[in-house]
Amino acid sequence: MGLNERQMTTEDGSVEAAAPRPARILEVNRLVHTFGDFTALNDVSLSANSREFVTLLGPSGSGKSTLLRILAGLELPTRVDALILDGHDVADVPANRRNVATVFQHYGLFPHLNVLENVEYGLRVRKVAKAERRQRALRMLEQVQLADFAHRNIAKLSGGQKQRVALARSLVLEPVILLLDEPLGALDEKLRIDMQVELLQLQRSLGMTFIYVTHSQEEALTMSDRILLMNQGRIVQEGTPEDMFDRPASRFAASFMGMENMFEAVVAEVGPETITVTADGVTFSGIWAAKGAPAAGDRVCCAFRSEKVRIAGDGAPEPGLNRIEGSLESRIYKGKYLDITYRTAIGPLRMREWDAHAVTDEAVRIEWRASQTILFPANEQ
């Protein structure tokens, strides 16, 4: 809210009508970036809307951090058709003349300055008068609940507090987009979960666009409006957290999003909603997650989550359920749950049992819903 107020007030205090930010605040078309022979980003296009929380999710080496550095201007792209930020093409504009701010993985705080001076730094660069920059920095520190620490030495802060200083230091400049490079990676788990909530609240209350890099699918699912899943320098899939979690459309996406059970099958019949496949003589149904539609006889990949698997009852299977016989292979106690592996005709299948002390039988029938079984082409990564 502080942000919107200030948008309408110019330096000399006169009030103008705030020009509304364009809905499409970032547009990247066909970005390629190479380091020597290595292609870090291969034909990447993306966009972000105003007030959106976009997450770049991917394993290390997938190019997500490089992409973020290019958005920040810390790295200039090898080749790009257009890199439009807030209505201007900034492809050749270096970081210090770009209105975006980055929260770095290790915060990048200035060790020789105290908390307040760190937050003031960007305003000092912009030659904001001392009294005003002090006031603005303090107001921002209040927003991240660090006002009492203004004169504290950086070295004396905890990880979570450093994180907030870094946030305040970037936010005080009112950037068009805030870029966050795995900002919670260095925090312990409890603090990470608190900070997730806090970051999200901050983003909503400031109405700012966040682009967030992480390798944690849990973080991405919790916080994002939209997730861009990256692998080997490409965006392999994008969608809402629900899309990404329930309908990953490739082998990589399925395994990265935590689908433990995956096997190959052949399409037997394409129905209006579900598709029937066979694997090692066993027949299953599932839904098609990728683009286009398969034809009978296509080789496909079939995946489902271990937490969707349960022990079947004795009666005949209900419609819409896949069922298979299995024998116990292993059970691993994980505290909150048990991870049980059953040997079946189509290979080992995992089941997550939420009663961590459940008694497991040697031979069982397990079942899971066809609507929770996803199918996608087998030949793609």
Next chain:
Amino acid sequence: MFRPPTQVDPKGHGSFVLIWSFAALLPVVGLVLWSVLSMQNFRLVWEPSLQAYYDVLASGRWEVTVRTLRIAAIVTLIEIVLAVPFALWIAKGTRSIAVRTTCLGLLTIPFFLSLASRTIVWRGILGLNGPLNAVLMHLGIVDQPLDWLLFSEFSVVLGLIGPYFPPMVFPLFLAFALIDDEVLEASKDLGAPPSFTFLHVILPLAMPGLGAGIVFTFVPMIGDPVVPALLGGGNVIVLSASVQSLLRILNYTVAAALSVLMLAILVAIIGAAGALSARMARGRLA
């Protein structure tokens, strides 16, 4: 008894202090003592007196002190101007490890040759019939060979630049290398042009390195006898030569008094520089 390997035996501290007091403190104490004794017939007599200090100020020795300090200060400033960009480039500018290693390796070359043999080369270059004068005359910049090129304060300063370059570069390089790249990127990301980052981030964070560089160049230069002797040619008398001549005529008390004065000046300068750099390192002055 089990002791973690990092923990030093307290007895070690004790013996260190003991050795250090004998090796470093005792001579200084002796020096101070000698400077307040008097001499009669080339003998020290146990009679406290400040005569030696009067002698230092009365004879031309005070000028020598000022000249020595001036030369050391000028050379130190030149070293800073040359070494800061060079060290910054090695530490942060080049990504190639081969280039970095080569540059740091080249800096050790001066240590292979004795200072005297390195310095004597300048005589040939700067002399009246040397190549420098020949080039200047050939280009028509001067009609007569320049006589101030050699055996002057100029030649002494020039001769000191080379040997005292590495001791300025190394601590600066270490200080620059220790600055986290992310901190520099954060500065850029927050809108700072390179000059602002240099003044407000790099320089304050490199203050310990600059301080060490000054100590390793300014202080030994004060006592350097070789370069002024070879390139000053008797025209540029510096402190070390003055002390040596005093010792030669067995004037121990004045030699001691001169040394004590020098020591006091050095301690004062280093103290002031330390306080200043501590303030700058907190980003207050810059």
